[in-house]
Amino acid sequence: MLRVRDLSISIxxxxxxxxxxxxxxxxxERGEILGLVGESGCGKSMxxxxxxxxxxxxxxxxxxxxxxxxxxxxxxxxxxxxxxxGHGGIAMIFQEPMSSLxxxxxxxxxxxxxxxxxxxxxxKQTLEARQLLEMVRIPDAxxxxxxxxHQLSGGMRQxxxxxxxxxxxxxxxxxxxxxxxxxxxxxxxxxxxxxxxxDTLGLSILFITHDLGVVAQLVDRVAVMYAGRVVETAxxxxxxxxxxxxxxxxxxxxxPDPSHSKQRLTTIxxxxxxxxxxxxxxxxxxxxxYAMATCVDTAPPSAQLSDNHQALCHFPRRGTP
Amino acid sequence: xxxxxxxxxxxxxxxxxxxRGGRTVRIQAVKDVSFTLARHEVLGIVGESGCGKTSxxxxxxxxxxxxxxxxxxxxxxxxxxGSDDLKKLRLKIRMVFQDPFASLNPxxxxxxxxxxxxxxxxxxxxxxxxxxxxxxxxxxxxxDGSFAAHFPHELSGGQRQRVGIARAILPAPDVVIxxxxxxxxxxxxxxxxxxxxxxxxxxxxLAMIFISHDLGVVGQISDRVAVMYMGRIVExxxxxxxxxxxxxxxxxxxxxxxxxxxxxxxxxxxxxxGEPPSQFDRPSGCPYAKRCAIATSQCETNDPSLRTVAPGRxxxxxxx
Numbered sequence: 001m002l003r004v005r006d007l008s009i010s011i012x013x014x015x016x017x018x019x020x021x022x023x024x025x026x027x028x029e030r031g032e033i034l035g036l037v038g039e040s041g042c043g044k045s046m047x048x049x050x051x052x053x054x055x056x057x058x059x060x061x062x063x064x065x066x067x068x069x070x071x072x073x074x075x076x077x078x079x080x081x082x083x084x085x086g087h088g089g090i091a092m093i094f095q096e097p098m099s100s101l102x103x104x105x106x107x108x109x110x111x112x113x114x115x116x117x118x119x120x121x122x123x124k125q126t127l128e129a130r131q132l133l134e135m136v137r138i139p140d141a142x143x144x145x146x147x148x149x150h151q152l153s154g155g156m157r158q159x160x161x162x163x164x165x166x167x168x169x170x171x172x173x174x175x176x177x178x179x180x181x182x183x184x185x186x187x188x189x190x191x192x193x194x195x196x197x198x199d200t201l202g203l204s205i206l207f208i209t210h211d212l213g214v215v216a217q218l219v220d221r222v223a224v225m226y227a228g229r230v231v232e233t234a235x236x237x238x239x240x241x242x243x244x245x246x247x248x249x250x251x252x253x254x255x256p257d258p259s260h261s262k263q264r265l266t267t268i269x270x271x272x273x274x275x276x277x278x279x280x281x282x283x284x285x286x287x288x289x290y291a292m293a294t295c296v297d298t299a300p301p302s303a304q305l306s307d308n309h310q311a312l313c314h315f316p317r318r319g320t321p
Numbered sequence: 322x323x324x325x326x327x328x329x330x331x332x333x334x335x336x337x338x339x340x341r342g343g344r345t346v347r348i349q350a351v352k353d354v355s356f357t358l359a360r361h362e363v364l365g366i367v368g369e370s371g372c373g374k375t376s377x378x379x380x381x382x383x384x385x386x387x388x389x390x391x392x393x394x395x396x397x398x399x400x401x402x403g404s405d406d407l408k409k410l411r412l413k414i415r416m417v418f419q420d421p422f423a424s425l426n427p428x429x430x431x432x433x434x435x436x437x438x439x440x441x442x443x444x445x446x447x448x449x450x451x452x453x454x455x456x457x458x459x460x461x462x463x464x465d466g467s468f469a470a471h472f473p474h475e476l477s478g479g480q481r482q483r484v485g486i487a488r489a490i491l492p493a494p495d496v497v498i499x500x501x502x503x504x505x506x507x508x509x510x511x512x513x514x515x516x517x518x519x520x521x522x523x524x525x526x527l528a529m530i531f532i533s534h535d536l537g538v539v540g541q542i543s544d545r546v547a548v549m550y551m552g553r554i555v556e557x558x559x560x561x562x563x564x565x566x567x568x569x570x571x572x573x574x575x576x577x578x579x580x581x582x583x584x585x586x587x588x589x590x591x592x593x594x595g596e597p598p599s600q601f602d603r604p605s606g607c608p609y610a611k612r613c614a615i616a617t618s619q620c621e622t623n624d625p626s627l628r629t630v631a632p633g634r635x636x637x638x639x640x641x
Contacts, residue, residue, distance in 0.1 A: 187578065188578040189592050189594060196590035213579070255512075256511075256538050256540065257537065258537050259540075260541075265541065
C-alpha cells in the first residue's frame with residue numbers, strides 16, 4: 001500500500017546538506033497499523049510530513065528517496081495530479097485537534113468542506129457529513145454538525161478531525177500523536193475507533209507516538225526511530241518480547257510499572273542525540289550499555305534477525321533480554 | 322498525644338464563576354476534599370483533566386483561595402496566617418510545575434532563577450554563599466554547576482525540569498507539590514526525573530504531593546493515592562491497593578484504560594466508556610453514575626460520600 005524507500009530529509013544548503021532524517025524505509029500493508037516510535041526530535045513527524053508530500057524547497061526538503069502510494073510517486077507530483085489520478089488517498093490527523101480546527105466555523109461545515117472536493121450538491125454533502133460523524137461514533141450526529149469546536153470535548157474534536165480525514169476515502173491515515181493530549185479513558189476510545197476503522201475500511205494507519213503502551217495495544221508493526229534513523233523494525237510482539245536494538249530495549253525498560261511501585265526506574269544515561277549531529281559510527285553508541293569500540297568508529301549495518309525483524313546495530317540483542 | 326500530620330486538608334471546596342451564554346455560572350472545581358499528609362510521605366493525586374487535582378495543589382500553596390475548608394500546615398491554618406508567617410510558609414511548601422518551558426523566566430539565568438527565593442527571603446549570607454548554594458542545588462538535581470550561567474532556551478526539557486526542582490528544594494522545604502512534573506517529558510527523561518524526585522524525597526526527607534493524570538507514574542512514586550473525579554476524591558488507599566485491587570468503578574476504568582506495554586492486551590474495536598459530564602451541568606447524584614456499569618437508582622439522586630471500607634482505605638460509592 002504505502003512504501004517509503006531510503007527517505008532522507010535535509011536542512012541547510014543543497015551544497016552542504018545536513019540530514020535530519022536518514023535512509024528511512026518502511027512499508028504499510030492494507031489494513032495494517034504501523035507504529036513509528038521515538039522521542040522528541042527523532043525525526044518522526046518530519047518523516048510523516050514527507051509522506052504527506054508537504055515538504056517543499058522552502059524548508060527541510062527530501063534529499064533522496066521515494067514515497068509510493070500503490071505505486072504512485074507522492075513526492076515528485078503535485079497535489080492536483082494525485083487527485084486527478086485518484087491517488088489523493090493520504091490523510092492526516094494531529095495531536096491538538098483544537099489548533100487544527102477552525103474555531104469560528106461549525107464542525108459540520110468543516111467536514112463538508114472536505115466532502116465538497118468530490119460531492120457537489122449541498123444536500124448530499126450534509127448527508128455525507130452526518131454519515132461520517134456517525135462512523136466516528138459521535139452521538140447525536142445530526143445535531144452536532146451545528147456545533148462549534150469549543151462546544152465539544154477534546155475527544156469529540158479528535159473524532160471530528162478523523163471524520164474530516166476520512167471524507168475523501170483515504171487509503172492511508174497518518175496519525176501524529178493523536179491521543180497525547182487526551183485523557184486515558186478518552187484515549188482508549190479513540191484508539192478503539194482507529195482499530196475499528198482499520199478493520200472495517202481496510203484503512204492503513206501510520207501511527208506516530210512516543211507512548212509504548214499505546215504501541216503495544218494498537219499497532220501491528222513497529223518502526224523505532226532514533227536520531228533520524230529507523231533503528232529497529234519488527235512485529236509488535238517481537239519488539240516487546242525480544243527487542244534487538246539496545247535503544248528499543250532501554251525504552252521499554254524505562255516504563256513505569258504501577259505494580260512495582262517504589263522501585264527505581266531504569267534510565268538511559270546521557271541525552272538524546274539530535275539528528276544531523278555530525279558523527280561517525282552509531283548515534284546511540286554514547287548512551288549504549290553494550291557499546292564497543294567498533295560502534296563509535298563504524299556505522300552499524302542492518303542486521304536481519306528474522307523475517308520482518310531488522311535492527312541497525314553491530315551487536316543486536318538476540319533472544320530474551 | 323500524637324503529632325499532628327504535616328499537612329491536614331479539611332473539607333476543601335473551590336468554586337469558579339464563569340460567564341457563559343450571558344449568565345454567570347458557578348463551577349465546583351473542588352468539592353469537599355479532605356486528606357492528610359504525614360512527614361516523609363508521598364501522596365499521589367490522580368484524575369482526568371478538569372477533575373480539580375491542580376486546584377487542590379494550588380490551594381495548598383495559597384495560589385488559589387478555596388471557598389470553604391481549611392489547610393493546616395503543622396497545625397496552623399495557612400489561610401489565616403499573617404504575612405510574616407506566610408513568608409516563612411512559602412519556604413516550607415514548594416511547588417514544581419508541569420511545563421518547564423513556561424515556568425522559567427526566559428530572560429533570567431538559571432542561577433538567578435534558582436536563587437530568586439533565597440534573594441527574596443534573605444537566605445544567603447553573601448555573594449559567595451549564594452553562589453555556593455546555587456551550585457549545591459544544581460548538583461543535587463544532577464546538573465553540572467556550569468548551568469548556572471546558562472539561560473532556559475539552552476536547556477532540554479528534562480534539564481529545565483531539573484532546574485524547576487532545584488528551585489523548589491533550595492530552601493530545604495518540608496513539602497513539595499509536584500503538579501504533572503513529568504507529563505511534558507519523553508519516556509527516557511521521565512524515568513530520570515522520577516528517579517531524581519524519589520531520591521530527593523528519600524535523602525531530604527520530603528513529604529510530597531504528586532499530581533498526575535498517569536496512574537503508572539503516580540503509582541511509581543507514591544505511598545498512597547487519591548483518585549479524583551469531578552472535584553471529589555472517590556477513592557483513596559495505599560498505592561498497591563489502588564493499582565492491584567481498585568474498588569471504585571471509576572478507578573477500575575482508569576486502570577483498565579491505561580495502555581499497558583504488553584502486546585498480548587490489545588485494544589478492541591467498539592470501546593464506549595463515555596466522557597466526564599460537563600462541569601456546567603453537574604448531575605445531582607453521583608457524578609460518575611452516567612458512565613458507571615453498576616449504577617443503581619440511588620446513584621442518580623444521592624451523591625455518595627467517602628466512607629472507610631478497610632483500614633486506610635476510603636471509597637465514595639453506594640454499591641461497593
